[in-house]
Structures are given as C-alpha cells and as structure tokens.
Amino acid sequence: MADHEKLVVMVTHGPEDPELATIPFAMAGAAVASDVDVVMGFQGEGCELVKKGVAETIHADEFAPLGELLETIKEMGGQLLVCSPCIKKRHLTEDDLVDGAEIVAAGRFVAEVTDATNSLVY
Amino acid sequence: MTETLTELTAAKVVDARGAACPGPLLEAKKAMGGVAVGEVLELWSSDSQTKNDVQAWAAKVGHEFLGVETAEGYDRVLVRRGK
Numbered sequence: 001m002a003d004h005e006k007l008v009v010m011v012t013h014g015p016e017d018p019e020l021a022t023i024p025f026a027m028a029g030a031a032v033a034s035d036v037d038v039v040m041g042f043q044g045e046g047c048e049l050v051k052k053g054v055a056e057t058i059h060a061d062e063f064a065p066l067g068e069l070l071e072t073i074k075e076m077g078g079q080l081l082v083c084s085p086c087i088k089k090r091h092l093t094e095d096d097l098v099d100g101a102e103i104v105a106a107g108r109f110v111a112e113v114t115d116a117t118n119s120l121v122y
Numbered sequence: 123m124t125e126t127l128t129e130l131t132a133a134k135v136v137d138a139r140g141a142a143c144p145g146p147l148l149e150a151k152k153a154m155g156g157v158a159v160g161e162v163l164e165l166w167s168s169d170s171q172t173k174n175d176v177q178a179w180a181a182k183v184g185h186e187f188l189g190v191e192t193a194e195g196y197d198r199v200l201v202r203r204g205k
Contacts, residue, residue: 029144034179034183
C-alpha cells in the first residue's frame with residue numbers, strides 16, 4: 001500500500017453530455033477533499049472540457065458548476081492529463097488548454113492507472 | 123445528545139446552503155483548514171445528503187462526526203477536527 005491513496009478518473013464525455021461530463025469532476029472533487037491524490041485523464045470528447053473557456057459554460061442540473069469543480073480540483077493538487085493524439089486530432093496545442101493541463105501519451109496513462117489505488121472511467 | 127449538540131460552540135460556521143453536490147463537502151474541506159485540531163466546524167447545507175456525505179468523509183480523513191441539527195430548510199452538520 002502506497003503512503004497515499006490515488007484515484008485516476010478518466011473522462012471521455014464532453015459538453016454534449018453535461019451530466020456525464022460533470023460526474024467525473026464531482027468524484028474527483030470529493031476525492032481531493034478526502035485527501036486522496038487525484039489524476040484526471042481526458043480522452044476523446046472529454047478533451048473539450050479542458051479547452052480554455054469551456055468548463056465555465058457547463059452546469060448540469062443538481063450538480064456544482066463544472067468550472068468551479070475544475071478550479072477546486074486544481075487548487076487541491078489534482079493533476080490534469082490530456083491525451084496527445086486526441087489533442088492533435090482536434091488541432092489543439094497546450095496553449096489552447098487550461099493552465100496546468102499536461103499533454104501525455106498512452107504510456108503515461110497506463111503508468112498512472114496501474115499505480116493508482118483505483119480508477120474510474122466515464 | 124441533542125442538547126449537547128445545541129450547546130456546542132463552533133469555531134467556524136460555513137454556509138453552503140444552495141450548493142449542489144459535491145459543493146458542501148468541498149466547502150467543509152476548505153474551511154477545516156482554518157479550524158484548530160479539537161475545535162468544531164459547523165456546516166450549513168440545504169442538500170439532504172450532505173450529512174451522510176460528511177459523516178463518511180469525516181470517518182475517512184480522521185475527523186469526528188458529531189451529528190446534525192435540523193434547522194428551517196437546512197441541516198447544521200457538526201464535525202470536530204481530528205488531525
């Protein structure tokens with residue numbers, strides 16, 4: 001058992017589904033509040049959520065606003081990893097992403113997931 | 123038990139009424155940083171699940187869940203900082 005618990009939360013839904021876009025942020029938020037290390041991984045349409053200016057536009061009914069959750073997760077040390085080929089496919093660069101987002105490839109995701117206490121995929 | 127809770131003096135009161143999941147929990151986490159070990163945080167929430175969520179959270183992170191007082195339209199959730 002590692003010194004710290006770590007949760008990896010993979011996000012594959014984007015603004016087209018506000019609820020499924022928000023739930024992983026709600027889970028990640030609860031995890032950082034519980035002193036669990038959090039890594040959020042963004043793939044496919046999930047990458048749209050970490051484009052600058054997008055998170056602030058999403059507020060699913062009965063959930064905290066996604067933009068606020070994102071800021072809190074970052075403040076509490078959560079990491080944001082974004083799929084490299086997904087970014088290229090969308091003609092984006094790191095400059096298009098929110099501060100703190102890191103572009104990574106599949107090997108890093110595998111390393112994070114296999115090192116984690118548990119992982120969730122949305 | 124109710125009298126004991128009523129008589130407790132919180133070192134800090136956080137008003138998270140109107141906040142949706144997981145907002146009240148995040149407010150509790152942020153506020154607890156400003157409460158000394160052994161002191162009590164009082165969290166106000168209009169989300170009926172917050173008391174259960176905070177109880178689970180407190181057990182996980184090492185705080186003492188003291189209980190809930192029901193107010194008009196919201197709960198006053200009391201937690202003693204454990205570490």
